[in-house]
Each structure stands twice: as C-alpha cells, then as structure tokens.
Amino acid sequence: MKKKLLLISAFALTFVLGYAFRSITAHDSKQLTIRKATGIGGIFFKCKDPKKVREWYQVHLGMSTNQYGGVFEWRQGADSSKKGFTQWSPFNEKTKYFDPSTKDFMINYRVENLEALVEQLRKDSVTITDKIETVEYGKFVHILDIEGNKVELWEPNDLEFEKLGMKINARTIK
Amino acid sequence: MKKVTGIGGIFFKCKDPKAVNEWYKTHLGFDTTPYGTSFEWRDIDDSTKKGLTQWNPFAENTKYFEPSGKDFMINYRVENLEALVEELKKENVTIVDKIESYDYGKFVHIIDIEGNKIQLWEPKD
Numbered sequence: 001m002k003k004k005l006l007l008i009s010a011f012a013l014t015f016v017l018g019y020a021f022r023s024i025t026a027h028d029s030k031q032l033t034i035r036k037a038t039g040i041g042g043i044f045f046k047c048k049d050p051k052k053v054r055e056w057y058q059v060h061l062g063m064s065t066n067q068y069g070g071v072f073e074w075r076q077g078a079d080s081s082k083k084g085f086t087q088w089s090p091f092n093e094k095t096k097y098f099d100p101s102t103k104d105f106m107i108n109y110r111v112e113n114l115e116a117l118v119e120q121l122r123k124d125s126v127t128i129t130d131k132i133e134t135v136e137y138g139k140f141v142h143i144l145d146i147e148g149n150k151v152e153l154w155e156p157n158d159l160e161f162e163k164l165g166m167k168i169n170a171r172t173i174k
Numbered sequence: 175m176k177k178v179t180g181i182g183g184i185f186f187k188c189k190d191p192k193a194v195n196e197w198y199k200t201h202l203g204f205d206t207t208p209y210g211t212s213f214e215w216r217d218i219d220d221s222t223k224k225g226l227t228q229w230n231p232f233a234e235n236t237k238y239f240e241p242s243g244k245d246f247m248i249n250y251r252v253e254n255l256e257a258l259v260e261e262l263k264k265e266n267v268t269i270v271d272k273i274e275s276y277d278y279g280k281f282v283h284i285i286d287i288e289g290n291k292i293q294l295w296e297p298k299d
Binding site: 037038039040043045047048049056059060062072074075076077080084103105109111117126145147172 | 175201
C-alpha cells in the first residue's frame with residue numbers, strides 16, 4: 001500500500017514538474033520569437049578536388065552545378081508565394097572558411113532577424129566569430145556551437161539571391 | 175530523367191547529440207525532438223507538395239556513415255530511386271546497400287567520388 005502511494009505521488013510530481021517545465025519553455029519560445037532558424041541556407045563541405053566533386057554530382061545525380069556549387073530552389077513553408085534557396089558547395093580541403101572549427105562541413109541556417117538574434121546570442125555568451133556582413137543578397141554572421149562547429153547564419157534577401165543566380169546564368173536544382 | 179530534387183537531410187557526428195540538440199533549441203529556436211528536427215518547405219513547381227529536410231546530430235561512434243570517415247552525411251531527395259540506382263550501377267557508382275522501403279519512402283546509400291557516403295531518398299511526404 002505504501003509502495004502504491006509512493007508511486008502515485010511520484011507520478012503526480014512528474015506530471016506537475018513536466019507541466020511547469022512545459023509552461024516555462026512555451027513562455028520562453030513566445031518571448032523569444034527572434035530565435036528562429038527557418039531553414040537550411042547552405043551545406044558546405046571539404047573535399048580534395050571541388051571541381052571533380054561538382055562534376056560527379058552533375059553527371060551521376062543530375063545536379064546543375066556552376067563554379068560555386070549548386071543551388072536548390074524551393075518555396076517557403078510559412079508563405080509559399082516566397083521562394084527559398086539552399087546553397088550546396090564543395091570547398092577545397094585547405095579552406096580556412098570553416099576555421100576555427102576543424103570539421104569537414106559547415107551548415108548555413110536561414111534566420112529572420114539577424115541583428116536581434118546576434119544581440120541575444122551575445123547575451124547568451126555564444127561565441128560570435130565575426131561582424132555581421134551585409135551584401136545585396138542578405139546579412140551573414142558566423143558563430144560557434146556548443147561543440148566548436150562553425151555555423152553560418154544568414155538573413156536572406158531571396159529576391160536578390162535569385163537575381164545573382166540569373167546574372168551568372170545558373171540553373172537551380174529542384 | 176530527373177534525379178536529385180532537394181536536400182532531404184543533413185546528419186553530422188558530435189560528442190553529445192543530446193547537448194547539441196538542446197543548444198540549437200535554446201539558442202537558435204530549433205523545434206527539436208530527441209532525434210533532431212526537420213525543416214518544412216514546399217515544392218517550387220507545386221506549392222501544395224510539402225518537403226522536409228531532416229537535421230540530426232549523431233553520436234561520434236555511429237557506424238551509420240561508414241565506410242566514409244567524414245563527420246557528416248547528406249541525404250538527397252530523388253525521383254524514381256529504382257531507375258536511378260539502375261543507372262548508377264551501369265555507371266559503376268558504388269552502391270552500399272539494397273533499396274529499403276518504409277512508410278515515408280525508399281532509401282539507398284551510395285559512395286561519391288571522394289568516398290563520402292550519401293543517402294538517396296525517394297520520399298512519400
């Protein structure tokens with residue numbers, strides 16, 4: 001009987017704690033809507049011979065590539081009238097672009113409000129490796145994740161990004 | 175024949191997948207489950223069709239990326255996996271396993287020109 005009671009109270013406690021925790025996290029996510037990675041903006045990886053790798057993916061997997069890699073074209077989940085893009089690029093293994101991370105890949109995440117997000121990340125004591133750079137197709141910054149992976153954050157200007165692709169006559173992958 | 179149409183997933187090794195999952199949830203607002211998360215998008219030519227890109231940290235001792243020794247593996251969405259695999263076989267591309275069918279689609283693994291293992295996925299979204 002004692003055992004049963006103990007078990008019931010353990011269940012009750014778990015439930016209450018779980019509820020409390022959920023409320024906290026739900027509250028948090030409401031407050032911090034600027035923390036929102038909305039998609040994968042790019043996948044970059046090291047290889048011995050980027051040119052050969054691009055060709056291989058073009059020949060065998062039908063991916064349209066140019067000197068920078070390839071671009072996947074899609075529509076945004078939240079608003080399908082808007083396009084989205086994911087850059088795919090093999091890098092030379094000697095690249096310093098992923099430094100200080102020693103991994104052989106780097107991921108770019110699309111975000112909504114980079115300036116505000118960077119302010120938040122600074123308060124969180126997340127390592128920010130450079131300053132926000134603004135180019136015509138968006139804003140960029142690099143940070144380090146909990147295991148030292150360098151992460152690229154991109155607040156995209158998809159219309160300009162598309163124009164850029166058209167300028168070099170790049171076909172997208174879709 | 176249309177081959178790769180999108181990125182179906184990005185998988186990478188880490189020391190502590192749980193901590194990595196938590197970090198991305200806390201700092202970048204990822205909607206994670208214990209296994210990772212997925213980003214939703216729509217087909218460029220038919221916006222009624224949804225697409226998903228999986229994002230999953232893996233334990234560094236996973237054998238899932240073998241025989242590749244790399245820290246990452248990419249999943250590519252393809253159309254008509256059976257026909258593509260037939261073509262790849264003729265082109266002497268290394269196919270690591272047999273096509274497996276699940277509720278959410280068909281999968282196979284191949285090796286690229288530099289030994290990276292890649293996952294091909296014909297999804298049922």
